[in-house]
Amino acid sequence: MRIESDRMETRYDLRANTGGFQVGKRVWLYNPKRTKGKSPKLQKSWEGPYIIVTWLNDVVYRIQKNPHANEGVT
Incomplete structure (x- = not known):
């Protein structure tokens, strides 16, 4: 059983x-903001494109909207 599990x-x-993702690549940010009175189905959940500025670890990247915008961590 252990051998098959290893295989x-x-x-x-x-x-x-x-x-x-690599630094310099363009990505989209999932940000499900909800506005009262509007159907969630009709609201935009994706923002972008953003540019990856630095890589912090496997799941956290520092992104920037454009070269002149403030940076944010996601």
């Missing part, structure tokens, strides 16, 4: 997507 893990690891 499955190895096969999964070969196909797993470990790549993130």
Whole structure:
């Protein structure tokens, strides 16, 4: 049982997507702001494009709306 589990893990690891985003790439930010009185289905949840300024760790990047805007961490 353990051998088969190790094989499955190895096969999964070969196909797993470990790549993130690179500095300088354009990305969209998911920000589900809700306005009262409007259907959530009709509101915009995505903002962008933003540019990745720095990489802080595997899931946190510093992004910037444009080169002249203030930076934000997501």
